[in-house]
Amino acid sequence: MRTGPGSDAPVQEPLPDLRRLMAFRAHGAVRLLLKCGAALEDVEGAVSAGQSEVAVLMAHDLVQLSLSVRGLRTSGELSFAAEQASFDPFEGVPAEDVEEGLRLAAAGLEAIAADRGEEWLERLRSHLRVTEQQLDYARPLPDVRSGKGLMKGYKLARTWSPQMRRLGLPDVMPSNWTQRND
Amino acid sequence: MENFALKPASPERRVLEKRLAEFLDERGLKIDDVLGETDQGFGEPALAVASGSVLAGFGNRRSDLDLLVIVENDKLTRFPIQSHEHGTLIDVNIRQASAVREHTARLRDSPWPRFESVTQDAWNHRRRTLKTTTRLALGLPLAVTEPWDSWHAGLREPWLAQAVVQWWTVEAHRLGRAARLLQDDRPMVAVARAREAVVAALNARAAAAGQLYFTEKWVGEKLKAVGDHAGLTALRSVLEPPLPPGDRVARCLGLVEEFTAPVAPLHSVLRWATGVGTALLDDRTVVDRWQLRALEVRRTDLPAAGTEDVLWSGPPDADPPEDIQRLFTHDMLWLGVATPDEEVSG
Numbered sequence: 001m002r003t004g005p006g007s008d009a010p011v012q013e014p015l016p017d018l019r020r021l022m023a024f025r026a027h028g029a030v031r032l033l034l035k036c037g038a039a040l041e042d043v044e045g046a047v048s049a050g051q052s053e054v055a056v057l058m059a060h061d062l063v064q065l066s067l068s069v070r071g072l073r074t075s076g077e078l079s080f081a082a083e084q085a086s087f088d089p090f091e092g093v094p095a096e097d098v099e100e101g102l103r104l105a106a107a108g109l110e111a112i113a114a115d116r117g118e119e120w121l122e123r124l125r126s127h128l129r130v131t132e133q134q135l136d137y138a139r140p141l142p143d144v145r146s147g148k149g150l151m152k153g154y155k156l157a158r159t160w161s162p163q164m165r166r167l168g169l170p171d172v173m174p175s176n177w178t179q180r181n182d
Numbered sequence: 183m184e185n186f187a188l189k190p191a192s193p194e195r196r197v198l199e200k201r202l203a204e205f206l207d208e209r210g211l212k213i214d215d216v217l218g219e220t221d222q223g224f225g226e227p228a229l230a231v232a233s234g235s236v237l238a239g240f241g242n243r244r245s246d247l248d249l250l251v252i253v254e255n256d257k258l259t260r261f262p263i264q265s266h267e268h269g270t271l272i273d274v275n276i277r278q279a280s281a282v283r284e285h286t287a288r289l290r291d292s293p294w295p296r297f298e299s300v301t302q303d304a305w306n307h308r309r310r311t312l313k314t315t316t317r318l319a320l321g322l323p324l325a326v327t328e329p330w331d332s333w334h335a336g337l338r339e340p341w342l343a344q345a346v347v348q349w350w351t352v353e354a355h356r357l358g359r360a361a362r363l364l365q366d367d368r369p370m371v372a373v374a375r376a377r378e379a380v381v382a383a384l385n386a387r388a389a390a391a392g393q394l395y396f397t398e399k400w401v402g403e404k405l406k407a408v409g410d411h412a413g414l415t416a417l418r419s420v421l422e423p424p425l426p427p428g429d430r431v432a433r434c435l436g437l438v439e440e441f442t443a444p445v446a447p448l449h450s451v452l453r454w455a456t457g458v459g460t461a462l463l464d465d466r467t468v469v470d471r472w473q474l475r476a477l478e479v480r481r482t483d484l485p486a487a488g489t490e491d492v493l494w495s496g497p498p499d500a501d502p503p504e505d506i507q508r509l510f511t512h513d514m515l516w517l518g519v520a521t522p523d524e525e526v527s528g
Contacts (some may be wrong), residue, residue: 017474019472019473019474020474023472023474042244042399045243046242048243053402053403053405053414053421054240054400054402054403056421057381057399057401057417057421058399060374060377060421077471078472078474079455079457079471079472081306081456082309083305083306083309083516084455084456084513084516085356085359085360085517086360086363086364086371086455086512086515086517088368088371089371091513099423099425102370102424102425103423103425105423106421109418109421109422168472169472170457
């Protein structure tokens with residue numbers, strides 16, 4: 001709580017915009033558990049196989065996605081499709097966090113070469129943990145790469161979907177789970 | 183692009199069988215375990231193909247096996263099916279036969295990219311179709327019925343290699359164009375886009391050398407497989423942190439030119455992005471995305487939201503009018519590139 005100029009009276013933080021709040025909490029969580037989770041798994045697999053370029057390329061993706069979840073709280077864009085060439089994953093993120101994230105992703109080239117891949121991976125996991133803490137849920141998000149976790153994630157998304165519909169926001173359910181096959 | 187020299191890319195059956203056998207052995211699985219997954223209750227498989235990074239030769243300990251199953255069933259979604267018995271080791275994708283046939287034929291026969299077909303949906307659809315088609319082409323058929331055997335053999339003709347090289351080449355130019363438009367207002371985003379443009383260009387180069395596996399993240403392994411040391415050096419250079427961004431965008435655009443075959447000039451095409459709404463207020467249009475972000479433009483002649491009208495198009499070296507460019511840098515517009523047509527002046 002802050003105080004106003006020339007006064008000891010507390011200044012209340014303005015209440016958040018409902019749509020922004022829901023986009024951050026729900027879409028941010030789904031982006032983190034689906035996209036960041038998949039990217040982390042890619043990085044882990046590539047590190048174990050010594051595929052350093054694959055690992056670092058996917059680490060850039062991971063860090064950008066992780067930062068974009070944080071930015072959703074204030075001014076980040078809700079849609080982040082790969083084909084959207086103007087998407088800004090750093091919108092709403094402090095410049096120092098962007099710089100730190102880019103250095104972290106790129107550090108993998110040296111770390112893997114020096115057999116410090118696991119240490120680097122732990123720093124990437126920590127990046128995701130900080131993002132998850134900002135979402136502020138009491139329980140950890142499910143790991144959707146396990147069969148049990150996938151069903152938990154699916155249930156979560158199904159629970160949130162009606163709320164998104166009420167606000168005219170896009171569904172949290174990934175479109176490739178609901179669209180016709182091609 | 184049609185004259186581009188392509189190396190043959192069809193993997194030999196014995197190589198694919200060996201890769202599959204190694205994957206299964208390491209995980210204590212049998213080929214019958216995989217065959218059992220082809221029946222998911224959606225109908226008899228017309229064609230079942232084991233595919234993915236494992237079969238492409240890039241797999242690692244976190245890789246799963248992709249099983250593509252084509253069935254005659256028109257009520258399917260793309261919801262991923264995980265094997266009940268084998269956890270996350272086998273990803274089963276059931277595909278609708280008529281759609282696969284139709285989309286593959288369009289990939290082979292329809293000219294691309296054209297103004298009318300470079301919408302966001304169509305772009306995304308082409309990407310997915312190429313991914314599925316190359317996986318089918320490069321994978322190991324485990325079950326096949328007539329006439330799908332001859333259809334599958336037709337995927338290994340040069341047209342698919344040309345389509346893959348063309349996709350990555352066009353994508354490299356599109357992402358490079360975006361980087362150029364973003365570099366003054368959003369330098370860090372421009373650098374990220376420029377890196378993606380180089381990755382696309384290197385994927386085109388690897389495909390031209392015979393590495394058709396579509397997924398872009400494997401570009402480093404593709405370049406190693408074809409012994410492309412110059413490509414690998416370029417890839418490693420763009421993975422370094424762009425701090426400060428400096429001339430990184432210009433250097434990346436230079437690499438795109440260096441690593442892609444010459445193409446006919448691709449014109450920029452700007453349309454509304456998904457989720458955009460517009461409201462006319464006297465002398466201005468308020469443009470929003472998902473009603474979460476908004477931008478005012480002092481004009482009232484913009485196309486209505488939700489249409490596929492082109493807001494602006496122009497040749498590679500042209501910039502859109504200032505207000506249209508602002509809409510782009512604030513992520514309200516979708517950028518496509520296409521062979522020239524009647525321009526929209528904005």
